[in-house]
Amino acid sequence: xxxxxxxxxxxxxxxxxxxxALMTQDxxxxxxxxxxxxxxxxxxxxxxxxxxxMRPGDMLELCATxxxxxxxxxxxxxxxxxxxVGEIALQRKSLIFEDAWNHPSFVHKPETKEKAFKSLxxxxxxxxxxxxxxxxxxxxxxxxxxxxxAELLETVAMLVAEMLFAHQFQSPARTLEVPTLxxxxxxxxxxxxxxxxxxxxxxxxxSTSSVAADDPQREVKKLKLALKQIGREVSRILANPRxxxxxxxxxxxxxxxxxxxxxxxxxxxxxxxxxxxxAAVERVKEDIAARMEKISDPYIKERIHDFKDLAARLxxxxxxxxxxxxxxxxxxxxxxxxxxxxxxxxxxxDISKIKGILLEEGSQTMHVVIVARALNIPIVSGLxxxxxxxxxxxxxxLDAGAGVAYLNPSDDVSDExxxxxQQHRRRQARYTQMKDLPAQTLDGxxxxxxxxxxxxxxxxxxxxxxxxxxxxxRTELPFMAAERLPDVRAQTDIYRRAIxxxxxxxxxxxxxxxxxxxxxxxxxxxNEENPAMGWRSIRMTLDRRILLRGQxxxxxxxxxxKELNVMxxxxxxxxxxxxAKQTFFKELERERSRxxxxxxxxxxxxxLEVPALLFQLDDLLKHVDFVxxxxxxxxxxxxxxxxxxxxxxxxxxxxxxxxxKTLKFITDKCRAAGVKCSVCGEMAGKPLDAIVLAALGYxxxxxNPASLGAVKAALRTVDLTDLNQFLLYHLSDxxxxxxxLLTSWARxxxxxx
Ligand code: PEP
Ligand code: MG
Numbered sequence: 001x002x003x004x005x006x007x008x009x010x011x012x013x014x015x016x017x018x019x020x021a022l023m024t025q026d027x028x029x030x031x032x033x034x035x036x037x038x039x040x041x042x043x044x045x046x047x048x049x050x051x052x053x054m055r056p057g058d059m060l061e062l063c064a065t066x067x068x069x070x071x072x073x074x075x076x077x078x079x080x081x082x083x084x085v086g087e088i089a090l091q092r093k094s095l096i097f098e099d100a101w102n103h104p105s106f107v108h109k110p111e112t113k114e115k116a117f118k119s120l121x122x123x124x125x126x127x128x129x130x131x132x133x134x135x136x137x138x139x140x141x142x143x144x145x146x147x148x149x150a151e152l153l154e155t156v157a158m159l160v161a162e163m164l165f166a167h168q169f170q171s172p173a174r175t176l177e178v179p180t181l182x183x184x185x186x187x188x189x190x191x192x193x194x195x196x197x198x199x200x201x202x203x204x205x206x207s208t209s210s211v212a213a214d215d216p217q218r219e220v221k222k223l224k225l226a227l228k229q230i231g232r233e234v235s236r237i238l239a240n241p242r243x244x245x246x247x248x249x250x251x252x253x254x255x256x257x258x259x260x261x262x263x264x265x266x267x268x269x270x271x272x273x274x275x276x277x278x279a280a281v282e283r284v285k286e287d288i289a290a291r292m293e294k295i296s297d298p299y300i301k302e303r304i305h306d307f308k309d310l311a312a313r314l315x316x317x318x319x320x321x322x323x324x325x326x327x328x329x330x331x332x333x334x335x336x337x338x339x340x341x342x343x344x345x346x347x348x349x350d351i352s353k354i355k356g357i358l359l360e361e362g363s364q365t366m367h368v369v370i371v372a373r374a375l376n377i378p379i380v381s382g383l384x385x386x387x388x389x390x391x392x393x394x395x396x397x398l399d400a401g402a403g404v405a406y407l408n409p410s411d412d413v414s415d416e417x418x419x420x421x422q423q424h425r426r427r428q429a430r431y432t433q434m435k436d437l438p439a440q441t442l443d444g445x446x447x448x449x450x451x452x453x454x455x456x457x458x459x460x461x462x463x464x465x466x467x468x469x470x471x472x473x474r475t476e477l478p479f480m481a482a483e484r485l486p487d488v489r490a491q492t493d494i495y496r497r498a499i500x501x502x503x504x505x506x507x508x509x510x511x512x513x514x515x516x517x518x519x520x521x522x523x524x525x526x527n528e529e530n531p532a533m534g535w536r537s538i539r540m541t542l543d544r545r546i547l548l549r550g551q552x553x554x555x556x557x558x559x560x561x562k563e564l565n566v567m568x569x570x571x572x573x574x575x576x577x578x579x580a581k582q583t584f585f586k587e588l589e590r591e592r593s594r595x596x597x598x599x600x601x602x603x604x605x606x607x608l609e610v611p612a613l614l615f616q617l618d619d620l621l622k623h624v625d626f627v628x629x630x631x632x633x634x635x636x637x638x639x640x641x642x643x644x645x646x647x648x649x650x651x652x653x654x655x656x657x658x659x660x661k662t663l664k665f666i667t668d669k670c671r672a673a674g675v676k677c678s679v680c681g682e683m684a685g686k687p688l689d690a691i692v693l694a695a696l697g698y699x700x701x702x703x704n705p706a707s708l709g710a711v712k713a714a715l716r717t718v719d720l721t722d723l724n725q726f727l728l729y730h731l732s733d734x735x736x737x738x739x740x741l742l743t744s745w746a747r748x749x750x751x752x753x
Contacts, residue, residue, distance in 0.1 A: 015043045015152060016212045016274030019159055032163060033064040040137065040156055041066040044149060048117060048138035051160060052078070052085055054131055058388060060089055062112070067138065072112040083107030088122040088134050093290075094154060096121045096145050100138070119143040123153045127161040130201065130387060135160060148273075154283065155275060158211045164392075183407040185358070185383050185390075188650070190369050191706075192401040193378025194424045195356035196417070197333030199394040201387055202341060213276040220268055223277040226317040230310070231258040254310050263288060278318040285311040309527075330354065335396040335405075339387055343368045344519060347455075347481045351375055356398040358386050358405055363649035367517050370632075370682070371477065373704040374455055380405055431709025435466050439712045442719040447694055449712060450702040452680055453498070454478060462501065462705065469506035471628065471702020472567075472680040473498060475551065476514050485523065488550045488557075495558035506563060508628065508702075509555050510607070511548060511580070513537045513569040517644055532642060537570035538580055545583065552587040560597035565605065567628060572610045574619050581623065607680075608666060609633035617666070621673035628702070629666060631681025635659055653737035654683045655692060660731060660738070667697040678702055687714035687753040688742055695723040713752040722749065 022035055033051055041049035048067030052060040055077070062068070062076040081090040087105050088095050097103050100120040108114075122136035135157045137149075213219050234254045257263060263284065270280035289308055330353040336346075340361040346354075346368050354377055362369060362381040372379055378400035383389075390396065390407060397406040397417045401424075406413050439447040448468045454477030478494050479486060486494065498507060514520055515536020528534040541548035555566055568580045581604050592598055606613075606620070609630035613620060621627075631654060636643040638659065639652040653659070663679075670677035678700035683689040685703030690711045693701060695718075703711060726745055730738055746753045 013216070013272070013274040015039065016155065016159075017214070018043070019156065020212045020214075023159070023163065029163070030064070033160070034066075036156065036160060036163075037064045038066040040135075040153070044137065044152065046137040047140050048114070048136070050136050050138075051125075051133060052089075052136070053125075053133040053164070054080075054089070054388060055391070058385070060085055060134060063133075065112075067117075069111060069113040072109065076109050076112055078107065078109075083109075084120055085122060085134050085136060088124055088136075089131060092124045092126065092131060094121070094123040094150055096150070098142055098144055114138065116140055119145070121145045121150060121153065123150070123157045125157045125161045125164070127164075132161050132164050151270070151273060151283075155211070155270075155273060155279075158275075158279060158283070162211055183389065184413075185380075185386065185405045185407060187358070187380040187382040187386075187403050187405070189400050189403040190359075190362060190379040190381045191373050191377065193356070193376065193398075194400070194417075194421050195333070195335065195378055195398045197335040197355045197396060197398075198331045199337050199358075199390045199392055199396050200330055200334045201390070201392050202336055202338035202345070211276060211279040212274050213271070213279075216272050216274070219271045219275070219277040219280070222318060223267055223271065223280065223314075224264075226277070226314055227258050227264065230313060230317060231255060234258065253307075257307055257310050278315045281311055281314050281318065335398060337386055337390045337396075341368050342517060342519065343371045343477075344480045346371055347477075351377070356380075356396070356400065356405075358383055358390065358396070358398070360384060360386050361644075363644060366644045370452075370474075370704075371455070373682075373685070373706060374452065374477075376706045428709065431713060434709065434712055434716065437712075437716065439715050441694065441715050442717065443721050445694065445699070445720050447715055448678075448700040449708055449715075450678070450680075450700065451705045451708065452702050453705070455481065465705055465708050467505070467705070467708060468700075469508075470498070470502055471508055471678055471700065473507050473509045474513065475510060476512050476518050476520075479512065479514070479520055480518065485520070488554050491551060491554035492557045495554055499558060499562060504562075506565060508565040508567050508605070508626075510567045510569055511538065511551055512541055515540055532636065532644075538568050538576060539570065539572075542576065542579060542583075548580070548583055549587055552584050553591065556588055556591050556599060557596065559599040561600055563601045563603070564599035565603045565626070567605045567607060567626075569607045569630070570610060570633070571606045572612050574613075574616050574623065577606050577620065578623060605676075607633075609637070609681075611637050611662075614662065614666065617669045618673075621669065621675045624675060626676040626678070627666075627670060629663065629677070629679045629681065631659075631663075631679060631683040634662070634681065638662060653739055654689055655739045655742060656737050657731055657733055657735065660692065660696065660727070663693065663698075664696045664731070671697060676700070685711060687711055688739070688746060690714060691718045691720075691723060691746070691751065691753070692727065692742060694718070695720050695727050714746075717750060717752045718746070719749070 018039055019036065022032060022039070037049040037051055040046065048065065050065040050068055051063055053063045055061045058080040060078045060080065061074065062072055063074065065073060078086045080086050084097050084100055084103060084105055097120045099118065100106055101118060117138040117140055119142055120136055120138045122134050124131055125133040125135055135153060137153060234251050238251050238255070266284045267280045270283050271277060275283065285308065292307065330350055332353055333355045334353045335356045335358060336354050337358045340359060341357070357372060357377055357379040359379060359381040360383055362379065369379060378398055380398060380400050380403055383405065395408050397409045397414065399417065399420055406417065409417060439449045441447070450469045450471030451467045452472040452474065453470050454474035495509065514523065515534060516532040526535055552566065555564055566584055568577060571577045584604055588598065588602065603625035605624050605626035605628065607630045608614070608627050611634070632643055635652065635654055641648045641652055667677055677698065679693055679698055680702035684693060684701035685707030687710045690701055691714050694715060701711065730741060743753070
């Protein structure tokens with residue numbers, strides 16, 4: 001090993017040791033940041049070390065410096081992209097400017113008095129994909145900065161990122177003393193509701209939570225052991241004769257990476273510089289991925305994804321499964337702010353603390369939205385750069401119905417907000433008053449209103465509402481919330497509890513609908529280009545028959561002596577339904593032959609959500625006891641629009657003539673065949689859509705419990721005969737949606753929507 005490298009390594013480790021000591025001291029965040037920059041400047045022999053922190057509006061604020069004028073702290077701001085520091089933030093990568101002063105992007109900030117400095121190196125302060133700031137060093141002499149210094153600065157940046165991130169959960173106040181920014185953010189309402197709370201920025205869990213380590217040898221050992229274990233796991237998978245073709249190629253690539261000496265050496269070097277094993281994997285990962293990106297060979301390019309996946313697995317392995325699930329503690333009233341969010345990620349949090357969600361991306365029928373709706377958490381989406389604009393600890397007043405979030409609201413806004421909150425409460429009170437009244441329309445049609453459920457909180461809130469049954473029990477939700485795959489006994493308990501909590505009302509149990517955006521953290525994921533149209537739902541459970549059989553067995557056991565309704569999701573052909581139905585009856589037979597108690601009646605039905613099934617309805621209706629229309633997936637496939645893609649989420653509407661004709665076609669067919677037909681997609685929970693469904697002939701709707709009041713209020717004020725006539729007249733209009741027309745009609749006819 002070169003002497004210079006060894007020296008840098010030792011000093012790097014010492015710096016990290018001192019930094020770690022600093023992290024444990026009971027001092028303010030500002031003081032800690034001051035000491036960090038002083039320490040880095042001293043130990044690395046730099047004339048300047050400064051830390052800039054991201055502020056709302058894409059601004060970087062000088063928050064601590066050793067070497068520049070102290071008066072510039074909290075006074076100097078640079079936009080992202082402005083000057084050399086802004087360039088580092090924009091590119092999100094480490095940059096060196098040997099002749100900084102003469103660089104075309106250089107911007108002089110006189111208050112910093114930085115005229116005397118020649119060279120500058122800066123690294124982004126990143127946590128996961130989130131840019132928190134920039135850390136820089138500067139020198140009086142022209143300096144090219146050795147790679148070891150760059151690496152050390154990157155490590156320090158990781159620690160600073162951890163410090164800034166950790167602090168957001170400890171104190172409701174801002175991380176550092178800066179004036180707060182009041183702002184009105186406008187997006188799209190995904191779930192109506194009003195909430196006030198403190199912002200917490202959601203971070204993907206793969207980012208490292210502990211960065212520096214004392215004992216490099218132990219960390220190297222940990223790394224090598226984890227690589228060996230993953231290698232063994234992968235070899236075992238490869239030995240399975242069913243793993244062939246593309247799948248085998250992926251695992252072979254994994255195996256190749258676990259043995260790649262170049263990668264391993266780089267990680268060991270990172271550990272020797274003072275990092276923990278997982279932080280070393282994270283650090284080296286981006287670096288290698290960036291290099292692979294530059295290689296023109298398409299084969300190598302394609303492997304980047306595999307490589308990143310393996311690195312993520314390695315980090316998970318190093319942290320252990322329990323750590324993987326551990327989320328930071330949330331303040332009591334949390335407004336979770338995220339670029340995007342998966343349903344399992346949401347359920348990892350203590351959901352009782354989450355009062356609202358702000359998203360950059362997300363649409364009405366994404367599963368995370370469905371889960372949040374079940375939990376009555378308002379969401380505003382389509383908020384561009386919200387994770388950059390909102391700072392941890394900011395006060396947020398959320399008026400989701402208006403699609404607005406007020407950031408650190410002024411007194412005037414707070415007053416206005418209070419009035420809205422009262423109005424919202426009045427509406428809720430009106431719904432509560434109607435609780436025991438029937439869902440009967442003005443023309444005397446009685447509707448059956450049911451709930452969609454799956455999570456424990458769904459059931460605990462049932463005392464305050466009236467409903468006819470559970471029209472859709474999404475069994476994947478308890479699976480998603482569990483640490484590991486629940487066995488038959490655990491499932492039986494879950495379903496039995498659901499039956500008990502619904503007080504004998506009918507429940508429709510839907511078999512597992514996993515895949516697409518509903519992933520189980522412990523379940524091996526497949527790499528599919530189009531998971532929503534891939535190996536999901538009934539397609540997967542028919543292939544993994546053990547899973548399906550176990551679930552059917554649990555349904556049967558939980559329903560002993562009671563009525564059992566089983567429904568299959570994503571059925572595409574009659575034969576698929578028959579195969580699933582046969583599996584159910586075989587399981588029932590097995591239970592009978594074992595002498596186990598059986599349900600007193602069974603009904604087997606299907607979701608209607610794949611358009612191909614519509615053209616097999618005549619045949620299908622001979623074999624089913626009931627059908628339930630899943631309008632979320634049905635419209636996704638009918639319009640060929642990804643339900644989670646914000647670019648197209650509002651392009652097609654459920655109240656379009658095409659969708660309404662489809663829905664009418666289904667209910668007409670079912671009525672003629674005498675088969676019960678309901679709607680359990682999100683459409684059923686929107687007051688205007690719900691009255692339209694009723695006018696088309698649907699008599700049973702299933703929705704999130706939170707929507708029941710509003711839907712009942714709309715139904716009780718509508719005359720379906722009038723609406724039906726109006727609808728039939730407009731069903732062939734050449735328009736993309738009848739929503740505006742129907743809204744006017746409802747207002748003119750005093751329908752409470
Ligand atoms: C649907 O697709 O409409 C539906 C109810 O199922 P999920 O939203 O769970 O896919
Ligand atoms: Mg569906």
